[in-house]
Amino acid sequence: MAKVTLGGMEIEIDEDGFIQEPDKWNKEVAEDLAKVEQAYPMGEDHWKLVNYLRDYYLKYEIAPPIRMLVKQTGIDLKTIYQLFPGGPAKGACKVAGLPKPTGCV
Amino acid sequence: MKIEDISKKTGQLVRIEPEDLMPLPYPYDDPANDPVMKEVTQDQKDRYEASLDGILAIGIPKPASREEEERLVRQFLSGLEKLLSQENNWTFLQPLLHSLDYCVKCQICNDSCPAYIASGKKEIYRPTYRPEILRRIINKYIKKRGGLLSRLTGSDIELNWTLVARLAELAYRCTICRKCAQVCPLGVDNGLISHEIRKIFSQEMGIAPRELHEMGTVQQLKAGSSTGITPKALGNIVEFMEEELEEKTGKKIKIPVDKEGADILLIHNAGEFLSWPENTEAFAIIFDAAGISWTLASDLVGYDAVNYGVWYDDIQLARIAVKHAEIARKLKVKKINVGECGHAHKAMIVVADRVLTGELNVPRESAIPILADLVLRDRIRLDPGRNDFPVTLHDPCNMVRLMGIVEPQRQILRKICLQFREMEPRGVDNYCCGGGSGFAIMQSMNFPDWRSAVSGRIKLKQVLDAFRDVISPDIRKYVCAPCSNCKGQFRDLFNYYNVNEKCGIFYGGLVELVVNAMVDVEKPFIDWEWH
Numbered sequence: 001m002a003k004v005t006l007g008g009m010e011i012e013i014d015e016d017g018f019i020q021e022p023d024k025w026n027k028e029v030a031e032d033l034a035k036v037e038q039a040y041p042m043g044e045d046h047w048k049l050v051n052y053l054r055d056y057y058l059k060y061e062i063a064p065p066i067r068m069l070v071k072q073t074g075i076d077l078k079t080i081y082q083l084f085p086g087g088p089a090k091g092a093c094k095v096a097g098l099p100k101p102t103g104c105v
Numbered sequence: 106m107k108i109e110d111i112s113k114k115t116g117q118l119v120r121i122e123p124e125d126l127m128p129l130p131y132p133y134d135d136p137a138n139d140p141v142m143k144e145v146t147q148d149q150k151d152r153y154e155a156s157l158d159g160i161l162a163i164g165i166p167k168p169a170s171r172e173e174e175e176r177l178v179r180q181f182l183s184g185l186e187k188l189l190s191q192e193n194n195w196t197f198l199q200p201l202l203h204s205l206d207y208c209v210k211c212q213i214c215n216d217s218c219p220a221y222i223a224s225g226k227k228e229i230y231r232p233t234y235r236p237e238i239l240r241r242i243i244n245k246y247i248k249k250r251g252g253l254l255s256r257l258t259g260s261d262i263e264l265n266w267t268l269v270a271r272l273a274e275l276a277y278r279c280t281i282c283r284k285c286a287q288v289c290p291l292g293v294d295n296g297l298i299s300h301e302i303r304k305i306f307s308q309e310m311g312i313a314p315r316e317l318h319e320m321g322t323v324q325q326l327k328a329g330s331s332t333g334i335t336p337k338a339l340g341n342i343v344e345f346m347e348e349e350l351e352e353k354t355g356k357k358i359k360i361p362v363d364k365e366g367a368d369i370l371l372i373h374n375a376g377e378f379l380s381w382p383e384n385t386e387a388f389a390i391i392f393d394a395a396g397i398s399w400t401l402a403s404d405l406v407g408y409d410a411v412n413y414g415v416w417y418d419d420i421q422l423a424r425i426a427v428k429h430a431e432i433a434r435k436l437k438v439k440k441i442n443v444g445e446c447g448h449a450h451k452a453m454i455v456v457a458d459r460v461l462t463g464e465l466n467v468p469r470e471s472a473i474p475i476l477a478d479l480v481l482r483d484r485i486r487l488d489p490g491r492n493d494f495p496v497t498l499h500d501p502c503n504m505v506r507l508m509g510i511v512e513p514q515r516q517i518l519r520k521i522c523l524q525f526r527e528m529e530p531r532g533v534d535n536y537c538c539g540g541g542s543g544f545a546i547m548q549s550m551n552f553p554d555w556r557s558a559v560s561g562r563i564k565l566k567q568v569l570d571a572f573r574d575v576i577s578p579d580i581r582k583y584v585c586a587p588c589s590n591c592k593g594q595f596r597d598l599f600n601y602y603n604v605n606e607k608c609g610i611f612y613g614g615l616v617e618l619v620v621n622a623m624v625d626v627e628k629p630f631i632d633w634e635w636h
Contacts, residue, residue, distance in 0.1 A: 104376030
């Protein structure tokens with residue numbers, strides 16, 4: 001595990017760049033993560049996805065099913081890949097400050 | 106390369122060059138177009154033991170001192186001694202000793218190993234290489250048969266930290282598909298030896314891939330699922346699936362949860378809920394249409410059939426197996442049926458037999474034969490014309506080779522798919538998807554590249570060969586993989602090679618095809634965008 005500067009703060013990340021201190025997440029941290037994920041500058045749809053993921057995570061402590069994300073945001077899978085080239089799990093979840101998805105997903 | 110080279114401190118033992126890899130058929134027949142496998146960073150090489158092949162499956166931190174190295178080597182030896190004792194390894198001692206004692210090194214197993222063949226026959230991946238290291242360590246350091254004789258007969262080995270660290274990584278270059286055991290005339294199981302080596306590292310030294318242990322079995326026992334799904338989140342997801350069911354079928358279909366006294370407790374791999382909910386929804390549609398009495402469970406662990414302990418740690422395996430059985434008893438169901446998850450089949454139905462005795466010995470079966478029964482006896486109305494596209498079948502190793510569930514899924518596909526074609530070899534002779542034994546969920550550093558380019562390579566070849574005559578991207582094709590783990594591997598493998606765009610090949614489970622053929626479901630169930 002290494003520490004990097006994101007949004008002007010020292011934050012611990014795992015080997016694949018997911019932040020390990022979810023409480024430190026804010027808008028600036030997200031934008032710095034988006035730069036790594038080739039999802040910068042972040043437009044309205046980027047934020048729609050990130051905010052949905054973030055809110056779901058705070059409520060249920062996991063990322064939602066991808067189909068739920070698509071349905072609730074109205075942004076289809078293809079567009080998600082265009083917005084976050086890493087995809088919904090490795091790209092959008094990382095920018096939203098969620099831990100790396102685990103299990104057989 | 107010799108066996109004893111594993112101990113030599115010569116830097117990286119093996120390098121995998123793109124031109125070494127097994128050739129692939131069209132449209133991947135130009136090796137220059139093979140994706141370049143990611144190298145770990147210099148910083149990661151400095152921090153982790155990467156001297157086997159430059160790939161990091163576990164990422165063992167480098168010991169800080171010589172003393173630390175020596176302590177770890179002593180621990181390894183103590184773990185190995187326990188592995189060879191009845192008291193500490195009553196679960197697997199007999200097949201382990203058999204496999205150690207009876208291999209005559211005829212090497213007939215070599216061509217059955219997906220990693221060995223696809224790598225261009227790298228010596229370290231040979232299915233007999235790993236076991237021979239273990240055998241020599243046992244002879245010299247435990248049976249004390251070393252000395253002059255072993256040096257003269259060329260069977261010497263030096264046990265040091267370099268060997269131990271490389272052996273740990275090497276235990277995670279075998280998918281434990283057990284095709285080598287299938288072809289061995291003496292029943293030697295070199296896959297089991299990989300499993301036993303992993304046990305030494307986990308049970309005695311606390312060394313295991315983070316995805317399997319900390320985020321896997323530990324998280325499953327604590328939060329309820331290796332995906333992190335808690336009972337509260339499950340409730341939300343079930344609600345979501347019921348909404349989807351109504352949209353897709355036009356009917357209100359209830360997904361029963363914690364229904365006491367149901368005939369069947371259906372346990373899915375919880376990865377389905379997050380990544381492939383169409384699979385769990387399809388089960389609900391079929392069981393509802395056939396009037397089956399069934400339920401899901403919402404107790405911790407009860408909604409996740411996986412048991413990653415089966416890959417690396419008997420103690421974790423037992424803890425999870427007992428939970429599954431206790432929940433079935435609590436709900437007073439007649440039996441547990443496991444959904445489309447190969448490793449859960451192995452862990453819960455086969456291996457758990459060593460642990461679940463007396464009242465805990467709840468009947469545990471695969472869901473696949475039930476499906477075959479419903480389809481073949483016309484308990485649901487089906488129109489194969491709805492599945493008029495090329496379909497091939499992948500055989501999950503644990504369901505098929507280990508358990509012999511070969512025909513039911515084929516009987517289904519023959520009845521509901523107009524263009525079903527087999528891949529070769531198939532059935533119990535199949536090749537692993539390349540994601541077995543935990544690989545499909547090990548997503549860190551450069552390991553995912555290795556399992557696409559190397560361990561999954563022969564499966565990609567099989568799929569391309571099966572669809573050779575319809576390879577154009579304009580023709581949509583479906584690889585039926587009735588196993589969550591295999592599906593995850595197909596998804597990553599197909600992305601790595603851009604198979605979807607180049608060849609129009611999609612993947613998915615078995616029940617989705619069944620529902621897609623159901624006359625009572627008006628709209629097509631398969632939504633290609635999601636496969």
